[in-house]
Amino acid sequence: MSRRRNSARRAGQGTGIGVGLATLYLSLLVLLPLGAVAWKAQSGGLAHAWGQVTAPQPWAALKMTLAVSVVVTLINVITGTLIAWVLVRDDFAGKRAVELLIDLPFALPTIVAGLVLLSLYGPTSPLHVDIAFTRLAIGLALLFVTLPFVVRTVQPVLMELDRDMESAAALLGASGLAVVRRVVLPNLLPAMLTGAGLAFGRAIGEFGSVSLLSGNLPFHTEVSAVNIYNQIQSDNPVGAAAQSTMLLAIAAVVLLALGLYRRRASRG
Amino acid sequence: MVSIEVPAVAAQKTPTRGKYLLRVVALGYLALLLLLPMALLCYRAFGHGLGALWSSFTTSEARSAVVVTLIVAGCAVALNTVFGVGAAILLVRRSFPGRRILDVLVDIPQAVSPIVVGLALILVYGKFGIVGGWLERHGIQLIFSLPGIVLATAFVSLPLVVRAVAPVLAELGDEQEQAARTLGASAWHTFRRVTLPSIRDALVYGVVLALARSLGEYGAVTVVSGRVVGKTLTMTLLIDDRLQNFDQQAAYSMAVLLALLAVGALLISRRLQSRARRLV
Amino acid sequence: MVAMPRTVVALVLASTAVVATACSSSTASSAGGGDVTLNLVAYSTPAPAYAKLIAAFQKTAAGEHVKFTQSYGASGDQSNAVANGQAADVVEFSLETDMTKLVKKNLVADDWNAGQYHGFVTDSVVVFVVRKGNPKDIKDWPDLVKSGIKVLTPNPFSSGSARWNILGAYGAAKKAGDSDQQAGDYLTSLFKNVPVQDASGAKALTDFTSGTGDVLISYENEAIYAQQKKQSVDYVVPNDTLLIENPIAVTTTTKHPQQAEAFLDFLYSKAGQQIFADTGYRPVVQGVTPKTGAFPTPSGLFTIGDLGGWHAATTKFFDPTNGVLTKIEKSLGVSTTK
Numbered sequence: 001m002s003r004r005r006n007s008a009r010r011a012g013q014g015t016g017i018g019v020g021l022a023t024l025y026l027s028l029l030v031l032l033p034l035g036a037v038a039w040k041a042q043s044g045g046l047a048h049a050w051g052q053v054t055a056p057q058p059w060a061a062l063k064m065t066l067a068v069s070v071v072v073t074l075i076n077v078i079t080g081t082l083i084a085w086v087l088v089r090d091d092f093a094g095k096r097a098v099e100l101l102i103d104l105p106f107a108l109p110t111i112v113a114g115l116v117l118l119s120l121y122g123p124t125s126p127l128h129v130d131i132a133f134t135r136l137a138i139g140l141a142l143l144f145v146t147l148p149f150v151v152r153t154v155q156p157v158l159m160e161l162d163r164d165m166e167s168a169a170a171l172l173g174a175s176g177l178a179v180v181r182r183v184v185l186p187n188l189l190p191a192m193l194t195g196a197g198l199a200f201g202r203a204i205g206e207f208g209s210v211s212l213l214s215g216n217l218p219f220h221t222e223v224s225a226v227n228i229y230n231q232i233q234s235d236n237p238v239g240a241a242a243q244s245t246m247l248l249a250i251a252a253v254v255l256l257a258l259g260l261y262r263r264r265a266s267r268g
Numbered sequence: 269m270v271s272i273e274v275p276a277v278a279a280q281k282t283p284t285r286g287k288y289l290l291r292v293v294a295l296g297y298l299a300l301l302l303l304l305p306m307a308l309l310c311y312r313a314f315g316h317g318l319g320a321l322w323s324s325f326t327t328s329e330a331r332s333a334v335v336v337t338l339i340v341a342g343c344a345v346a347l348n349t350v351f352g353v354g355a356a357i358l359l360v361r362r363s364f365p366g367r368r369i370l371d372v373l374v375d376i377p378q379a380v381s382p383i384v385v386g387l388a389l390i391l392v393y394g395k396f397g398i399v400g401g402w403l404e405r406h407g408i409q410l411i412f413s414l415p416g417i418v419l420a421t422a423f424v425s426l427p428l429v430v431r432a433v434a435p436v437l438a439e440l441g442d443e444q445e446q447a448a449r450t451l452g453a454s455a456w457h458t459f460r461r462v463t464l465p466s467i468r469d470a471l472v473y474g475v476v477l478a479l480a481r482s483l484g485e486y487g488a489v490t491v492v493s494g495r496v497v498g499k500t501l502t503m504t505l506l507i508d509d510r511l512q513n514f515d516q517q518a519a520y521s522m523a524v525l526l527a528l529l530a531v532g533a534l535l536i537s538r539r540l541q542s543r544a545r546r547l548v
Numbered sequence: 549m550v551a552m553p554r555t556v557v558a559l560v561l562a563s564t565a566v567v568a569t570a571c572s573s574s575t576a577s578s579a580g581g582g583d584v585t586l587n588l589v590a591y592s593t594p595a596p597a598y599a600k601l602i603a604a605f606q607k608t609a610a611g612e613h614v615k616f617t618q619s620y621g622a623s624g625d626q627s628n629a630v631a632n633g634q635a636a637d638v639v640e641f642s643l644e645t646d647m648t649k650l651v652k653k654n655l656v657a658d659d660w661n662a663g664q665y666h667g668f669v670t671d672s673v674v675v676f677v678v679r680k681g682n683p684k685d686i687k688d689w690p691d692l693v694k695s696g697i698k699v700l701t702p703n704p705f706s707s708g709s710a711r712w713n714i715l716g717a718y719g720a721a722k723k724a725g726d727s728d729q730q731a732g733d734y735l736t737s738l739f740k741n742v743p744v745q746d747a748s749g750a751k752a753l754t755d756f757t758s759g760t761g762d763v764l765i766s767y768e769n770e771a772i773y774a775q776q777k778k779q780s781v782d783y784v785v786p787n788d789t790l791l792i793e794n795p796i797a798v799t800t801t802t803k804h805p806q807q808a809e810a811f812l813d814f815l816y817s818k819a820g821q822q823i824f825a826d827t828g829y830r831p832v833v834q835g836v837t838p839k840t841g842a843f844p845t846p847s848g849l850f851t852i853g854d855l856g857g858w859h860a861a862t863t864k865f866f867d868p869t870n871g872v873l874t875k876i877e878k879s880l881g882v883s884t885t886k
Contacts, residue, residue, distance in 0.1 A: 014455055015362045019370075022355050025347075026373055029423055033388030034380070036398065040391050079297055086294040090287060098295070100534055101302055107477070107530035109484030109504045110382075112523040115511070116305040119312060123759030126308070133744050133760065144301055176286060198378070205381025207487035208504075215744045215755070218703060225383045225487070230747055232387055232491060233628050235649065241391070244384040251379040395633025404633070412634035494634045495626075496587070496619045509620070512592060512750045514757060514777035 034248070040241035052239040053246050060219045061227040062246065068135060068223075069203035072142040076199045077192050080150025087151070088158045105147045110208025113144050118213050133215030138223060141209040146202050150195030157191040158184075190262045197258035201251045306527065313524035316517060324518040325525070332498040333506040333522070340414065340502060341482035344421035345429075348478055352429025353471065357463070359430070360437045361445075377426045385423050386491025389416065412494035417502065420488035425478040432474025432541075433467050440466055473540035480533035484526055584804045585615045586811060589636040591623035591646075591709075592750050593773055594670075594794075597827040601820055610810040622748040624708045630655060630799070637802040638811060640669065640794060642709045642749070642767075644858050647795040660797040668793040669815050670769070670829035673785060673846060674716035677756060677764040677771045680780040684762045688786050689720045692763060693737040700761040702752045703745035704866060704873055710749060713765040714873060715861055716790035719850050723788040736876050757781065767792055768843075772828030788848035794829075 041049045052058065087099060105113065117140055119125070122132035131137050161184065169179045207225040214221040224247055231240035314321060324330060358364070359371055377385075393400040393410040400410060410416045444466065448458045464471075486504040493500045501509065503522055510519040588598065598618060605611035619626065619634070623642035627649050630636045639656070641647050647667070650656040661667030678686050684697060692699050702710035717738055721731035744760060746752040749770065756764040757779045771783035796815065798808040814820045821831035825838035855861050865872045 015358065015364055018354055018358050018362070019364050019366075022351065022358060022370065025351050026370075029419065030373070030376055030426065032399075033385075033392045033423075034376070036391040037384065037388045079294070082290060083294045083298065086291050090291050092291060098298065100531070100538060101298070101306075103534050103538075104302060104306070104527075104530060107480040107484065107533055109486050109507075109523075109526050109530075111486045111504050111507050112309075112484070112526050115507065115519065115523050116309045116527075118758075120305045120308045130759075133755075140301075144305075147301065201379040205379075205384065207381060207383050207490075216747050216751075217744050218705075225381045226747070228381070228387070229383050229491070232383070232390075233622075233625050235628055235631065237387070237391070240387055244381070244387055247381055247384065248379070255379060390632060400633070409633070409635065411632070412629060494589075494619050494629055495621050496617045499617060500619075509592075512754055513595070514754070514774060514779055 037241045037244050037248070040237055041245040043241075044238050049238070049242040049245075052236075052242040055239075057218050057222070058224070058227050058231075058239070058243050061222045061224045062243070064135070064138075064220075064222070065204055065224040066250070068138050068142060069200055072139055072146060072203050073196050073200045075143060076146050076150045077196050080147070080195055080199075081154050081188060081192055084151045084154040084158055088155060102148050102151055105145050110145060110206065111212060114141060114209035114212030117141055117144060117209065122213070132213055133217065133221060135214075135221055137213045137215075138210055138221060141213045142203045142206055145206055145209055146199035149199040149202065150192060153191045153195035153198070154188055157188055161187055193258045193262045197255050200254055204247055204251060309520065309524055309527060312516070313520040320517050321521050321524075324515075324521040327518070329497055329501065329506060329509075330518065330522065333501050333503045336414070336417075336499065336501060337483055337503040340417045340421050341479055343418045344425055344482045345475055345478045347418075347422050348425055348429050349471070349475055351426070352433060352474060352478075353464075353467075355430045356433040356437050356467075357459075360434050361442055374427050374430050377423055380423075382424065382485070382487025383491060385420055385488040389419055389423070389488075389492055393419065411492050412496075412500065414500060416492040417489055417500060420492050421482045421485050424485050424488055425481040428478040428481060429471070429474035432477060433470050436467055436470035437463075469540045469543045473537045476533045476537045476540070480530050480537075483529055582613050583615055584613060584807050585617060586637040586802075586804060586808055587617045587619070587635045588638050588640075589619045589626050589630055589634060590638075590640040591626055591642045591794075592620045593642075593767075593770055594640065594824075594827070594829070595620045596773070596776075597824055597829065600823045600827070601815065604819060604823060605811055605814045608814065610807070611814065614807050614811070622707075622750055624748070635801075636799050637804060637808045638796065638798055640796040642792075642794055643712060644793070644795050644852075645708055645711075645862065647797060648858075650797075650799070655799050655801060656797045657800055661795070665816065665832045666793075667795045667797060668832055669796040669812075670794045670824050671832055672767040672769045672792040672794070672828075672830055673849065674712055674790045674792065675766060675768045675771055676784040676786065677753070677766050677774070678762070678782050678784060680782050682782050682784065686763050686784060689717060689724070689734075689788070692717075692765075693734065693741060697741050697763065698743050698761040699738060699741045700744060700746075700752050700756050700764040701742055702749050703747060705868075705877070707746070707748045707752075709767075710745075710752075711862075711866065712767065712790060712792050714865065715852065715855055717765070718865070718872075719790055719855055720786065720788035720848070723848050723850065732872055732876070735872070736879065739876055739880055768830070769828040776828070785844050785846055787846050788850070789846045791849055791851045793852070 053062070083102070087095065087102075117137075118132060120127065121129050121137065121140060123130050131140065165183050166179050169183050170176070174182070205225055206223070207229065210223050211226050211229075214223065214226075216222045216226050224243060228240045228243050228247075231237075231243065325334075355370065355374060359367060359374075380388075390411050391397050393403070393416060395401065395404050395409070395411070397411075403410060410419065444462050445458050448462045453461070484504060485502075486508075489502055489505060490508070493502065493505055495501055495505060495509070503526060507519045507522045507526075510516075510522065588602075590598065595618070602616050602618075606614060619629075619636075621629070623646050626639075627641055627646035630639055630650060631653050639647070639650065647656060647660065651658060651660065676686050676692070678684065684691075686692070686697070691697065701713045704710040704714050714735065718731050718735060721734040722728075726734060744755065746755055749766060752764060753766060753770055753774060755761070757774060768783065768785065771781065774781050775783075796812065798805060798812060802808050815824075816833060818833065818836060821833045821836045825831045825836050826840075828838075830843050852858055852861060856864070863871070866874070868874060
């Protein structure tokens with residue numbers, strides 16, 4: 001149980017200045033720039049912006065990006081929970097090392113991730129597995145960079161889980177699988193959803209690793225982030241801004257939806 | 269709820285078949301996705317001997333890339349540390365209208381694609397941007413120059429210090445601070461002598477995470493950097509550059525350096541995180 | 549540990565100082581003592597050439613007090629960066645349209661190409677890059693459309709440099725006697741053999757050397773560069789091929805026009821052109837031969853002028869709605885919008 005001590009919050013000395021400074025920093029660094037993107041997107045009119053998003057190439061990139069991200073997120077929910085389970089409920093030599101390495105995709109530069117995956121699963125693969133320039137490669141890159149998200153949100157919940165319920169259920173005759181399904185998973189669901197949301201948000205915007213591994217073939221393996229980059233470089237800032245706003249909106253909607261669902265799930 | 273005495277179900281030392289299967293699947297997945305690629309990276313980087321590795325670090329581009337990256341990461345992390353500690357205190361210890369909004373805003377950078385970060389900063393701070401245009405007339409250039417890269421890096425690592433410090437601050441409770449206040453200490457004095465030492469481990473943990481993130485940023489930097497050799501070419505951009513110039517050894521060497529830095533950062537932060545939690 | 553907050557404060561002060569210095573240094577263009585700094589922004593492949601050129605220039609009287617900052621990247625990216633405000637005194641790109649982009653923004657003067665060499669400092673030709681030993685025996689353009697051959701070329705709608713390749717292919721077909729329609733059909737067959745269209749020429753080259761494809765359509769100087777970097781590739785110069793011309797100019801925003809022009813003069817001099825030639829670029833000045841022997845002159849060399857000039861060619865081939873390439877890519881399911 002977390003030992004959260006309730007500290008009364010109050011508007012103490014310096015709060016006003018503090019809030020002002022924090023808001024200023026956030027505004028200058030985050031809010032103003034993101035606002036500029038939305039503003040630029042509609043600077044040619046909303047119809048034009050929509051046209052930029054739904055033009056054949058960007059639209060194909062968006063659909064493909066979303067589809068692969070959804071699949072990757074679902075895989076992560078399963079494997080992430082599985083890995084968290086093994087880390088919490090199992091013990092083996094080298095577990096500490098594995099614990100540490102799970103976080104590696106957080107700290108590793110995306111271009112290094114791409115390089116590393118390309119060398120193992122690309123044309124020069126020592127395993128003779130060449131999946132570079134395919135959608136599979138995109139999925140692989142996204143699985144790599146989103147690996148820690150579900151694991152790290154599920155793990156703490158799993159650790160704090162009260163084992164008595166499981167024992168009771170087992171005693172009452174429930175099979176191991178049923179125990180997991182009926183007792184454990186419902187408790188983990190909110191955490192799994194949080195992790196899924198984070199993973200999805202990360203996946204749809206990924207650039208560095210995918211650009212190295214996917215070949216960026218328009219209509220086949222070009223993701224939204226790469227298309228946006230090309231728009232910037234091709235001197236089409238409105239198109240780039242319109243697509244960026246689309247990505248931001250999708251991320252926001254998904255996170256909101258998951259947040260709402262999570263709140264309902266934890267209450268139920 | 270009445271606590272029922274039940275025999276421990278899974279108290280065996282030898283794993284059941286199911287457990288073993290789960291372990292194999294999980295570890296196999298991690299091996300294919302994480303361990304094998306990293307192992308190959310080391311092999312490719314060290315494969316031609318330490319001499320080749322070392323010589324790729326001693327080129328002037330490599331050295332200046334490291335310096336540029338360290339400066340950028342240092343600045344970005346310094347900014348986010350000040351912001352991080354301040355925001356954590358505001359979020360945890362203070363109440364004010366819009367506190368929930370601030371809470372949400374801090375997490376926004378995590379959901380933004382790095383390319384969008386670059387675009388956003390160019391639109392505001394570029395030569396033809398709102399703020400950038402004004403600055404340009406006064407002779408200050410941000411984008412395509414070092415400060416632009418600092419901004420991009422600060423953006424992506426913004427939440428890290430806040431999210432490391434805030435939970436620890438919450439769990440600690442403010443009894444000590446209240447005690448100091450009643451004894452007559454000023455707010456600043458309380459902060460320096462009471463709050464800061466208590467969150468020391470969490471703060472350093474957050475700083476290390478932010479540093480690791482800042483050293484490795486690529487997507488946002490690709491957009492806002494001018495790739496000026498020796499001035500705005502970071503380590504990640506150098507990897508890109510070396511790959512396109514068929515200098516695989518240099519690319520892998522730099523990659524392995526960044527990977528080792530990442531692992532090192534994780535090691536330190538893990539230790540600090542557990543220490544910070546234990547003190548609570 | 550009370551030292552902690554002091555460390556934080558020190559860090560903040562230090563970083564502010566560094567940032568301030570960086571800010572000021574990025575705008576200052578001369579560091580006292582008569583030294584002048586020129587910002588060179590160029591596309592990626594001439595980087596090794598410029599390393600030598602700058603060193604040689606600095607040994608001359610005109611270049612004695614001139615320092616350089618150098619930036620290299622994909623031609624379109626670099627042009628875009630300058631258009632968006634990156635400081636540049638001298639710019640060199642892989643193709644003319646990247647330069648005209650800057651002319652439109654008044655960053656390069658209208659008369660940049662009014663000089664003796666029309667603003668082009670080096671030439672090259674479209675070639676086929678093949679595996680060492682040319683195992684698939686690729687000799688000429690018709691070989692590229694044989695079944696089973698995998699051809700690499702970047703997407704001409706995201707890579708300006710890819711356009712040289714396409715126009716080379718088209719022009720060669722026309723030279724062989726094809727009508728417009730037949731030449732267009734040739735391009736369609738060619739693209740059927742293209743498995744991957746990278747966003748840039750540089751990326752296409754690295755993909756090829758990493759093992760993808762049987763032949764890469766690229767420039768001669770890129771092939772030579774790859775060979776100098778010990779990549780196991782050969783290249784074939786087809787008889788009918790397009791002359792590639794790389795534009796260079798001094799920007800209108802330069803604070804040191806005199807030194808910038810002096811640098812350009814050096815690049816056009818015999819000494820400068822010799823260095824270019826030795827790194828794989830065809831010189832524009834007569835009487836300069838590379839150390840490794842003269843460049844082969846393709847019997848059927850043609851220029852962009854023969855195809856109507858860049859403006860006409862861009863409209864005819866790459867117009868997003870009606871261009872020849874647009875129709876081809878659409879029929880193959882590949883996109884054409886930038």
